[in-house]
Amino acid sequence: MRVLLHYDMEHTAAGLDIVTCPEHDDERFASLLPDAEVVWHVLRPLTAADLDRAPRLRLIQKLGTGVNTIDLDAAAERGIAVANMPGTNAQAVAETALLLMLAALRRVVPFDARTRAGRGWPADPSLTGGELAGRTVGLLGGGQIATLLRGMLTAIGARVLFTTRTPRPDDPAWRPLEDLLRASDVVSVHIPLTEETHHLLNAARLALLPPGAIVVNTARGAVIDEKALLEALASGHLAGAGLDVFEQEPVPAANPLLALDNVVVMPHAAWLTRETWARYFAVAEENCRRLVAGEELLHRVR
Ligand SMILES: NC(=O)C1=CN([C@@H]2O[C@H](COP(=O)(O)OP(=O)(O)OC[C@H]3O[C@@H](n4cnc5c(N)ncnc54)[C@H](OP(=O)(O)O)[C@@H]3O)[C@@H](O)[C@H]2O)C=CC1
Numbered sequence: 001m002r003v004l005l006h007y008d009m010e011h012t013a014a015g016l017d018i019v020t021c022p023e024h025d026d027e028r029f030a031s032l033l034p035d036a037e038v039v040w041h042v043l044r045p046l047t048a049a050d051l052d053r054a055p056r057l058r059l060i061q062k063l064g065t066g067v068n069t070i071d072l073d074a075a076a077e078r079g080i081a082v083a084n085m086p087g088t089n090a091q092a093v094a095e096t097a098l099l100l101m102l103a104a105l106r107r108v109v110p111f112d113a114r115t116r117a118g119r120g121w122p123a124d125p126s127l128t129g130g131e132l133a134g135r136t137v138g139l140l141g142g143g144q145i146a147t148l149l150r151g152m153l154t155a156i157g158a159r160v161l162f163t164t165r166t167p168r169p170d171d172p173a174w175r176p177l178e179d180l181l182r183a184s185d186v187v188s189v190h191i192p193l194t195e196e197t198h199h200l201l202n203a204a205r206l207a208l209l210p211p212g213a214i215v216v217n218t219a220r221g222a223v224i225d226e227k228a229l230l231e232a233l234a235s236g237h238l239a240g241a242g243l244d245v246f247e248q249e250p251v252p253a254a255n256p257l258l259a260l261d262n263v264v265v266m267p268h269a270a271w272l273t274r275e276t277w278a279r280y281f282a283v284a285e286e287n288c289r290r291l292v293a294g295e296e297l298l299h300r301v302r
């Protein structure tokens with residue numbers, strides 16, 4: 001079975017003929033699509049035009065959780081199955097969210113730059129940080145990532161609140177979104193990007209956060225209105241942000257958020273650990289086996 005791994009990563013597996021293609025190499029991707037029976041998809045959008053070049057394609061296997069980068073209707077129209085693998089990267093993302101909130105609270109970006117430039121010592125008192133212990137952290141989402149992060153934050157001594165679409169009155173930490181925002185010193189986003197969640201954190205909702213709050217996003221850029229975020233940071237209402245994801249990816253170098261030293265950034269790499277890859281390949285190979293055997297796929301989305 002011909003598998004097209006759409007990432008710059010070599011991998012072999014018994015019974016699978018795996019070819020790889022870096023995500024930025026559109027020409028190679030187009031040339032490999034006609035023979036692909038399975039695409040192992042990471043993040044580069046998979047469009048109807050791509051699928052038109054792939055007459056043998058039977059399965060789009062998302063390596064990870066969010067399927068917003070796949071044209072699901074186009075896949076369904078062409079009889080191509082789509083599956084994801086929720087949870088396989090949850091530990092990595094939860095740890096990254098924790099890392100970004102600590103980095104923002106402790107001003108790692110300016111400290112790092114000044115230390116490298118030989119201007120780090122003595123440490124500038126204007127960069128005095130804050131501790132997570134004792135602060136209230138509001139999580140948007142109560143799924144696999146938010147649940148792991150909640151455990152980590154509780155161990156550190158933070159007070160954790162969370163919100164979901166479906167109220168969870170049995171859990172004393174659950175709050176309606178606006179109540180959660182009013183109470184949160186740090187807010188961290190862990191919900192999918194859908195029509196409903198697009199710009200969920202807009203100017204009005206960001207204004208509900210207490211002055212000096214920190215926003216962390218390891219979910220999808222467009223859940224936050226980036227212009228409103230920039231204004232809230234520029235006005236000083238927000239003290240900082242930790243961003244792994246952006247409205248436009250790859251994030252353009254001219255994005256004004258990148259010029260702020262109270263914003264710590266990553267290139268949508270929260271998931272990127274060796275352990276995540278091992279889990280990705282285990283599920284992806286199992287779904288290829290199931291496809292060949294005519295068995296029900298794991299985590300079929302469509
Ligand atoms: N940066 C990265 O590398 C990665 C990013 N991600 C992103 O993180 C997201 C979360 O992942 P994960 O925790 O595994 O997903 P889950 O599916 O386990 O959890 C999603 C949570 O979002 C909640 N939710 C959905 N819609 C809304 C809404 N409108 N308002 C409030 N809550 C909502 C759901 O609860 P309910 O249905 O009750 O509302 C659920 O608790 C993914 O969708 C993906 O976009 C994931 C992995 C890697």
Ligand SMILES: O=C(O)C(=O)CO
Pocket residue numbers: 042043063064065066067089271
């Ligand atoms: O799993 C996800 O949704 C990611 O963003 C990483 O690919």
